[in-house]
Amino acid sequence: MRSSTDEALAQLGQWLAHPGNQATLLTRSERALADYAQLPVRRFSNAHTEKAAGYVRSPSTVCMGTLGFWLQAEAIHAWAAKGTDPGPAWSRAAAWRLWGMAVQCARLEGGEITQPHILSYQAAGVLYLLAALGDRLRCAQWGRRMLALHSAGHLLDAGSKSGPFALSLLTHWLTPVAAQPVSAFCMPGMVDTSGACAAYQGLIDHVHTDSGSPALAAALSAAAEAHQRETRVTTDEETFDFDTFHDMVVAMELLGWVRIRIWLGHAPPPHWPAPPLHAASALPAGWWGVERPIDTSDPLLARVMHRVQQVLPGREMLAREFAPWPEPAPP
DSSP states (O other): OHHHHHHHHHHHHHHHHOOHIIIIIIIIIHHHHHHHHSOOOOOSSHOOOHHHHTTTOOHHHHHHHHHHHHHHHHHHHHHHOOOOHHHHHHHHHHHHHHHHHHHHHHHHHHSSSSSSSOOOHHHHHHHHHHHHHOOOHHHHHHHHHHHHHHHOSSSSSSOOOOOHHHHHHHHHHGGGGGGOOOGGGSSSTEEEEEETTHHHHHHHHHTTTTTTOOHHHHHHHHHHHHHHHHHHHSSSOOOOOOOOOOHHHHHHHHHHHHHHHHHHHHHOOOOOOOEEEGGGGGGGGGGOOOOOOOOOOOOOHHHHHHHHHHHHHHHHHHHHHHHHOOOOOOO
């Protein structure tokens, strides 16, 4: 009898193979970003002449996020269906997703926008991917920025559960003397029919618990079950953080939690992955013993960020918080 996660894997494969999805999500995003990277770098005497010329300073961060999202989904399917190590593709995906959100933050700092279009669960998704890979430096950089965005009221929330979990987990990792529970970051009046917030709080409560503890195993199993209940289509009455096929196959927020526990000095739980998660959540042998920096060698991403660093208002923040990009390789 096929499980719901096996069905989700089959549906994920069909979704990735659909020509319409490839055209609208992958090809269109790549084309828009390539067009941006090829735009000339110009200087204007004043803002009025720049506006009249229709000068474009910012790349489409939606396309950057979409491209990273696609690569992440492809990697999950290739690992679950064929055993292909997801590390290289996740590394590229993390770079696209991280820098897409960092550009939004730079636009905010540079005064180009007054509110970045960053939702709590999307920011958390980037954090979990960075943590799952093991890029400790980038994970800490983005984590601090997430906490700053939240404090400033710039991390938008639509009833997210995984977003508050990420913020609470970050306080336990980065600012332990000021650690806060999941509820401190939840939207007032939020409906939580999946029980995800309570389950995530269980993981927070056991972030320092011995890896072999039955209480930790029970908390992880409860979180895995809540993840599957949270993998539903958003309705007019309630929003759900996980509404894609690959979310049912691999629970990225639980991978992120495992890695941050490791950084806090604890071994991975011996019975990972917890049921009812798909076996693909086990990841390749030796995964947790390796820390992988995100891959910034993607030629298109390098060209996009090269132009960003020349024209984007607030670009100084990118160099200050995330380090400058190297010159792109010749075409």
